[in-house]
Amino acid sequence: MEHFSLIATREYLNKIGNKSFILMTLLLPIILAGITFLLSFLSSINNDTSKNISVVDNTGYIFQKLQSSDDITYDLIIDSSLDNAKEISRNKSDYGLLFINNFDSPEEIAESIMFISETSPSFTVLNKIESQLESILTNENFKILGIDINQINSSKIIINLFQESFDGAETTRVDGVVKLGFGFALGMLLYFFIFAYGSMIMMSVMEEKTSRIVEIIISSVKPFNLMTGKIIGVSLAGLTQVLIWCVMFSIFSYFFTTYFGISASSSSGEMILSTDDADAISSFALDMISAFMNLPLTNIFFAFIIYFIGGYFLYASIFAAIGAAVDNQADAQQFMLPITLIVIIGLYVGILTVPEDPNGIVAQIFSYIPFTSPIVMMMRIPNGVPLYEQIISLTILFSSVLFIVWISAKIYRIGILMYGKKITYGEIIKWLRS
Amino acid sequence: MSNILSIDSVSKHYGNFTALNNVSLNIREGSIFGLLGPNGAGKTTLIRIINQITMPDSGKVLFDNTPLNIEHIRYIGYLPEERGLYQKMSIGDQALYLAQLKGLDNTTAKSELNKWFEKFEISDWWDKKVTELSKGMAQKIQFIVTVLHKPKLLIFDEPFSGFDPINANLIKDEIIKLRDNGATIIFSTHRMESVEELCEDIALINKSNKILDGKLDDIKRRFKSNTFEVGVDSDNPDVLNKELESRYELTRPSFRTIGDNLKVNVKLKNNQNPNDLLKLISQNSKVIHFKEVIPSANEIFINSVEND
Known part of the structure; x- marks a missing residue:
């Protein structure tokens, strides 16, 4: 256990102190903010005349x-x-x-x-x-x-159907855009995390293997602890990065809104009956906020964390195993490809089927498959998914996590001390049998 | 003397490949033990089993008379043949990290490291990165990290590779000092001259089988052929040569001397006494060189492996 925290700490500090990591953490929000600023600036110049x-x-x-x-x-x-x-x-x-x-x-x-x-x-x-x-x-x-x-x-009536699900618990007023948008954002976030931090783990494992320091470490530490410690350390570094981004984004957006004013569209002409501009904007914002508040937020919050942990561990351990099995990055590609394909399939299935019918059969199936469930389910949950479905999906996910971590640890243990041999799928299957 | 390590009928297979076949070894506490064998013989597999990196398929390993378990890791120090360090971490930090992985707390690790860094006069390396060091320098760090936690059993796999002769000597002296302070050392190398110099006991592994083990002196006794090197400055070398030929089996001389006019290797039969030979050659000649041929570790190695 003390090994575990030592390894995670080293990994964390090493990632945090890494130049490219720092650069990425600081530059990404600045670049994004810069682009947004530039675009708004240019379009405001354009409108100035x-x-x-x-x-x-x-x-x-x-x-x-x-x-x-x-x-x-x-x-x-x-x-x-x-x-x-x-x-x-x-x-x-x-x-x-x-x-x-x-x-x-x-x-x-x-x-x-x-x-x-x-x-x-x-x-x-x-x-x-x-x-x-x-x-x-x-x-x-x-x-x-x-x-x-x-x-x-004064006699105009505006209707917003007041909706309620049959179980009566949630009064979900439909605002499909908010739900879909929010779901997609969550799904994409998971996708981003899995790949960015997964490949970070792979690089870190490969670094230890190619520098041969793993030969020294492995006599003090169980390979399993080394692998999981690494995964935890990198994930903590990732969380730190996201936290920094959150802080930076909120600072930027604060300056942004105070500098430009609220940049909501002011195409007032559309209002034939000349409703007041400000009212229109604020009522739109209110709609958004109320739609947002009507989302199953608690469910979303917990589901995101749990699916994030599950999905992250599932893929991170696979990435760790790949890093251990190969000698260089070129060899890693052949193993990365199927993983990438699976995740992208998950992403596309989510994007294509969830707007159509969040509870449709395809979306349902893919939210049970552990490799796609974190992404697809996160896209569905803002639309309301029965709890039992989530429980089944999570049970499948976490049993798979245990299984995949076990398999990955096996590959990792053998691969980490194996050099100069181009590894094939057949070879890996042999390792798993031994 | 008790054994710190007993390896009993250990076998290990990788698929169809047998890495170790029923190998048994005993390693005496406080000895320097040479683990020898050609490349791919199974030495590294055996060392990894001792380090609990891999588990044997069958057989037992006892450390201090108890079956090998996770607690023993901190009593073992292992310097692998293929070794490296983190490229981007400072020397001090990674030495500290590796020491902590072996179970030392931060303060002890730091003070021990400082001692060793001072001893090797490398204190100013603490903040350097590996990329700034030569290979020999990195080897020094790895050596320190291996011995830092004062293990009872030290396993060195080719410890001198990458060192210049001066630093190799420095390390050799440290190894002997560690042994004198009570540590047991397993020493795996292809450099037979250092085996000769350091090892009391050896074991030879070839094609996953142990083909030889015991005290180096005993093994040499077993391998010697009762042959003597004879170099004399004789009044009449031809006569002496004929006389020797009639009594003994002569072979080409295997040594180098100066000031003699007859040089020959003389092989004695079991019933023949070296004193009689010495008497014969000292009658009319000046004896320059008279020495029993003791097989070197190198010869024993080559002989055993080739005849296996």
Whole structure:
């Protein structure tokens, strides 16, 4: 036991002190933040140049209701023919010219409005103009028909079906996006952990083997303790890395939001009945938060930790065995390939089947197979998975972990002292039989 | 004297390959024991069994008269033939780590290490990395780590490889000192001159079988052919040569001397006495050289393996 903690501690300190590890830990968030910052900065520069649009309004009421915004400024040209207006607009080097003819009915007006520009206009600008015009003309229509807009606003009913599962325990209001997104994020996180830290273990085992220090260590330590100590040490280093990332990300996002303000979309034009902007944003955020709060969070939390431990140990021990069996990294590839394939299959099955039906038969089967269950099950759990299914899946997973660790330890024990021989699958099977 | 290690009918197979076949050995406490054999004979397998790295398929190993168990690990120090150190860890840190793995606590390990580092005059290496050291320097560290926890049984597999003659001597002296302080040493090597110099007992393993073991002196006695090297400055060498030929079996001389005019190896039959030979050659000649041919460990090794 004291060996075990010695080994884990050394492994941990060694990883933490490793230059590339430190670099990776510090640089990744900085790079990500840098990219996000750069993108937002560039797009804000892009938006900075306000687009000037000349308007010829023959109706006499539309222009007053057009609202200039940060990126679009409307300019009225009075009493002008189309040709004249074109000339004026071009001389002002406007972004474009909006030409509105006068008719009796708003429908006819709508059909005759023209937008003339030098270059083909940006999609977002067109969208904004269109939705503003739609809103103005619709309101005009209401007026003509004698309908009180305020009455419409106040009488509008918004329905959000209040859902409850049959067991009544959870009141899960559907917000599929949040559930799927959250599930995918968890699945991807597991995938990332398994590979990043699994291959770290493999490298560490290979380092001990090729430097031959393992010959010295192995006379004091049981191979099994050496292997598991290593796995624990690396996982602790990984957790430290993730913790640092969490802290850095929250610091960055704090600066980010204070610097740029909340970067939620402000396409207010879509709201025909002109709901207040701020309200719309906050109600969207509230929806997200309430959807989030309605997720089975406790279940997700514990399931993530347990599946993480199971999945991590399953793959980490395989990686350790591979590292012990081979002499160099090139030889490791042939053994890495099937492992990578299995994990990617898990990932794809999750991505393809869970949105369709989280409790469908394929998703169910793959959340029982130990090699894919951590990823697929984590994608499913935000949608609610019966507890008994999780228990069965975890039982299978952890029995497999015991079995795989046992097998890996066997391969590790023999492989670690075997040099100069290109190892094949047949060879490994021979080791397992001995 | 009691045995610190008794190996009783140990066998080990890897698939169809027999690595050790029914090998029995006794190693006396406080002795230096030479474990010899050609490459691939099974020495490393035997050493790994003693270190509990591998388990024998059959047979027993007793350490201090108790069956080998996990507690014994701290009483054994093993310097493997294929040995290395962490490339990226400082010398001091990894020596400390390896010592702790052998069961020493941090403080003891540190003070013991300091003693050895001072003894070898390498105290300023503590913060260096292996990549900054020569092979011989790394070997010194490995030696220190092997003996640091004061094991009762030390197993050295080719301990002198990578050392220059001066450092090899330094290590040899340390090994003898360890033996004098009560440690038992198993010494596996292909350098027969160091076997000759250090070992009291030897065992020879060939093709997974033990083909020879015992006190080195006894083995030499068994292998000697009753042959004497004779070098004389004779008044009449031809006559003496004929006289010798008529009584003994002569072979080509296997030695080098100066100042003699007759050099020959003389093999005595069982009933013949070396004193009679000496009398004969000293009658009309000056005896320059007279010595019994004792087979070297090297000759014993080659002979036994080739005739096995």
